[in-house]
Amino acid sequence: MNEIEQLLAERRRGGVEIMTLGEAGTFARGRRFTKADMVKDGIPCIHYGEIYTEYGVSARTSVSYVREDLRDQLRYARPGDVIVAGVGETVEDVGKAVAWLGEGEVAIHDDSFLFRSELDPTYVSYYFQTRSFQAKKNQHVARAKVKRLSSSGISRITIPVPPLEIQRGIVRILDSMTELQAELQAELQAELQARTRQYGHYRDQVLCLGPSVPIGQVGDFVDFFNARAHEKFVDPAGTVALMTARFISRGEANRFVQPEDVQTPAYEGDVALVMSDLPKGKALAKTFYVDSDNAYAANQRVCLLRSRDARVLLPRFLHRMMDRNPQLLAYNNGMDQTHLKKNDILEVRIPIPPTEVQERVVTILDHLESVSVELASGIASELSARREQYEYYRERLLTFEEKAA
Known part of the structure; x- marks a missing residue:
């Protein structure tokens, strides 16, 4: 036993x-x-x-x-x-x-x-x-x-x-389980970070398109839309997902509005970009590609970038170029909240290769991202299973019948 x-x-x-x-x-x-x-x-x-x-x-x-x-x-x-x-x-x-x-x-x-x-x-x-x-x-x-x-x-x-020796025995077991869970989480997080760095390395390699590829300012190819506030329109029964910094950085749609209350509609092909974040935050300049009409609305502190001509700049390529773009991350001084301005974004310089090259880049990066997402999902599932196991034993160990009077 x-x-x-x-x-x-x-x-x-x-x-x-x-x-x-x-x-x-x-x-x-x-x-x-x-x-x-x-x-x-x-x-x-x-x-x-x-x-x-x-x-x-x-x-x-x-x-x-x-x-x-x-x-x-x-x-x-x-x-x-x-x-x-x-x-x-x-x-x-x-x-x-x-x-x-x-x-x-x-x-x-x-x-x-x-x-x-x-x-x-x-x-x-x-x-x-x-x-x-x-x-x-x-x-x-x-x-x-x-x-x-x-x-x-x-x-x-x-x-x-219970008697003190039983209290201490319970603590000893739960401490051991907590330590094992922490070690597992550290190992899995290290694996995820390694894969994320690998993704970043390959992304950078893919984006090294050579000196012959023309470079242009984003503002020469896109229209900019600064989103408006929707807080007073938030409705749990709404059908339009609100693109906030949290939504874009985590992929979690937790706030909705009704279609008639949308102040900044997003359309298929739009790229939503987070303009404001805390010092050293992970959401700044994070982008989201809008894949359908009437499904999303952009909230304040988020902007929409819309390619003027998809025959010149593919929206998905724009999404990949602007996502956590180093030129935008340079505005984060690590001490103050960062607020990107319209011109900060429109003055970013990106390569503009032929659209067939843009398509190939997007295909490769989509695949690399799907591998990273799949790995992250597997890690989250493993951690959830271990957490459930820990909580099961914690509840059993700390549940007692009352002594008869």
């Missing part, structure tokens, strides 16, 4: 005590500090937003620090405490927990809580990921624009309390 089976057998023997978190331990809210108080070297701290962006189930070191002169004004989590996000943009973010296993204390933000108890802190943090905890937590989240969870609400949520 392996360790998982032993623990599953143990938890069936007579059940365990079920306690509210308020009975099992105590909660204390952090104290205020701002991002302006953060420094490169100072008092270790955890900002509430970092709990769901920077940390996993446990942590031994902080990623941020605050000024030394704030020392007496702050509240600190001790080693063995669990730090819980009390605020978030989504219900899922609220209640995310990280067990603090560092050698010393860490300051916590006032939009988070520390939970102190005799329970294994990592066991508690793992339990906060379970479907059972999430369902109970959701009953106590205030659903304003910013989602909030109070300490009084979370203290009423129950938690199974």
Whole structure:
């Protein structure tokens, strides 16, 4: 019998005590500090937003620090405490927990809580990921624009309390599974990055068309259309997909409008291009080829490029030439949000070979891209399967029968 089976057998023997978190331990809210108080070297701290962006189930070191002169004004989590996000943009973010296993204390933000108890802190943090905890937590989240969870609400949520050795055994197994999952993800991501670089290499080779190929400015061959805002027209029942930066960069259509509300229609052969993105963002200058009429609308911060004469410049070739074009990426300074201007785009210089050469280039690059997409899909499926396996065992290990009174 392996360790998982032993623990599953143990938890069936007579059940365990079920306690509210308020009975099992105590909660204390952090104290205020701002991002302006953060420094490169100072008092270790955890900002509430970092709990769901920077940390996993446990942590031994902080990623941020605050000024030394704030020392007496702050509240600190001790080693063995669990730090819980009390605020978030989504219900899922609220209640995310990280067990603090560092050698010393860490300051916590006032939009988070520390939970102190005799329970294994990592066991508690793992339990906060379970479907059972999430369902109970959701009953106590205030659903304003910013989602909030109070300490009084979370203290009423129950938690199974098996013997400490069983808690630690569960942590040991889940830690091992988490580590294996992380290693697999790193390996698969490395493979995907290698294939992506390979695609980029071949793309660059294909696009080296030789000195005899004429070079022209994009503005000499295309018409430019700056898209208008559609936010007030968004309708889940709409049939026209809204081409936002997210849609173009990820291929996920998650916002729609009705045909009569379209402000910037896109037609077959148009090339949509993202004009604005965060510093070092992956969406800037990303393009999308429109393959049908009446299916898409371009949203603000996206433009449409329309070839004036497909006998001179094939729309699909334009799409391939402009997609993350280095001349456009050069406007990203890595510090400020990038906003491409009309002339920045129209002044890009691209090769204009005969259309039969353009067709051959497009065919090769379409094939290379399909291979990359297929690989990415396979990696995503493999990671999803491993994640489901992990969640299955986590739910089984952290579900207990209550001990009879």
